[in-house]
Amino acid sequence: MTRSSRWLTLIETFKIRTRDRRIVPLIYNAPQRHVWSLVREKIDRYEPIRLIILKARREGISTQIESWLMTMIAAGDLVNALVTAHQAKASLRVWDMSKRFVKTSPLLSSLATIGNNTITIGRSTLEVATAGNPESERSGDLTAWHASEAAFYKFPEVMTATMQTLPPPGVFSIGVIESTAKGKVGPGAVFYREWLRAVEGDSEWVPIFLGWQDYEGNRLPGVRVEDLNDEEKALRERFELSDAQLAWRRWTIKNKTGGSVIKFHGEYPATAEEAFIQSGLPFFGSEELLPLDRDVRKGISGILEPDGSFRERAGGYLEVFKQPEPGHEYVIGADSSMGIEDDDEDGSSKKSHSRSAAEIIDMETLEQVAEYDAVTAPHIMARHLASMGHLYNNALIAPEVQGSGGGGGREIIVYLRDLEYWNLHRWRQVDRVERDAGQLYGWDTNQRTRPRMLARIREVVMERSAVIHSRRLLNQLASFGENDSGRMEALAGHDDLLFAWGIALMSRSENYFKVTANMEAPPLEPDWNALGLRVLRPEDPQARLRRLMAMQDRGTEEKSFLEL
Secondary structure, eight states: OOHHHHHHHHHTTOEEEOTTSOEEEOOOOHHHHHHHHHHHHHHHHTOOEEEEEEEOSSSSHHHHHHHHHHHHHHHSSSOEEEEEESSHHHHHHHHHHHHHHHHHOTTTTTTEEEOSSEEEETTEEEEEEEOOOGGGTTTOOOSEEEEETGGGOSSTHHHHHHHTTSOOTTSOOEEEEEEOOOOSSGGGHHHHHHHHHHHTTOSSOEEEEEOGGGOTTSOOTTOOOOSOOHHHHHHHHHHOOOHHHHHHHHHHHHHTSTTOHHHHHHHSOSSHHHHSOOSSEESSOHHHHHHHHTTOOOOEEEEEOTTSOEEEOTTOSEEESSOOOTTOOEEEEEEOOOSOOOOOTTSOOOOOSOSEEEEEEETTTOBEEEEEEEOOOHHHHHHHHHHHHHHTTSOEEEEEEOTTOOTTHHHHHHHHHHTTOOOBOEEEEEOTTTOSEEEEESEEOOTTHHHHHHHHHHHHHHHTOSBOOOHHHHHHHHHEEEOTTSOEEESSSOOHHHHHHHHHHHHHHHHOOOOOTTSOOOOOOOOTTTTTOEEOOOSOHHHHHHHHHHHHHHTOOOOOSEEO
16 A cells, blocks of 8 residues: 555544534545645655645635645654644634544544644644744744645745745655635735746746636536626636536625625636736736636746757746747747846836746747746847747747837847847838938837737737737736726736737737738749840848848948849
């Protein structure tokens, strides 16, 4: 019998109180079984467990984690386990549950000693406490820790402080942070930040989301649901919800969240993006983003070698969702920075330009094929962009340039030209001084072009004509909206990936021309020799493009390609 099987045998001797006031054995429900499937092998291999769980209410996750900690102090020697709850009443509920585990289990009732807020078995102890001052947690020495409803801690920093008390990598231990969400700023910002770090692979904590639709108890059988609104239609399509599930959702909104769909999203989210309620007016509703969630998946992370080849590496700055295909055209939208890491400890800062972002999309299908996210200076990002461009069939590159000269975009254009990368987005505009056609390389985001870009983003999302694979990009779409001052920006976190994606969409719309099979073929070239004309043809198309670009920069004109 494996170690996890022995654990489960003991856990199933514990008894719990049900909502209908019965005392029954603890048998894991569907969300609990899912979480157990993710940790079972780690228990068998004696590997550290680090989970951050974002969940809907009343799914039994706290009960499950307490069963692990109780089993751990029963099965191990010198185990120090701690449960921290957000309120004294919540601590008391956890304490009552833990005592019931001991008293109802024939295997533990004679072994455990129950104190005021501790349970001791041999030389191992489980303590239940209310999350207090973070400084009081730093000196602990824990083997297992459960942070219950961590987003609601009076002192959110206690979560970060208690993390320091867990053993280093390689030592078997359990750390679980679980909570419903409490917004993206304010007291809930620390939990939100840790959740994002886990989703983006920037920490050892494994993110798990459990929506209301995952719990089999959230149903009202026998009720027929008619006249679905847009959000209900999107939910049914995305999660294949039954009438019983939609009926429960309607009943809960009406009777438990005061008729507020926004409050329902916070208490009973269907997706992680729904969970984090934010101030301001979101740019997209839940019903518009739900269809995009279906295509989100993990890509292959890596870096680009000096020769332009891709090498897989965990935590690399480039995440590839789809390899380049022969004959396909690609565009890269880039939002650059100066390469200075910002300080975003409270999760409340707006766009900071500290990170450089790029999105690569297929020009024909509008499918996101790769994503670049790093803290890089302009000269480094230019090399990365050139390598990505060569990798994706000499893709069209559209770096953002700002009229003020900030953000590093203009420097990137210079570096790309030095690297002899020729396929750059070019925007022709009239020079207001000389009344002549000027030439701008890159994409200039200003008061005129920004609304056009946002309209384009909204268009492809609402029409479902684009395919998004990145969870980070979807998070930024969910966090974008109109703030209290009326400006469209990230309501929490960053929007650099969103704007890189928007630039790629705009560059594609201005430069892509789809060739169809039934288009007429161009006329055959005339016999110029028979007409007494001689044709000058450049031998290298790329060299010709570079020469044309150089002439345009100098203000000279290209001579006719015909000579008498």
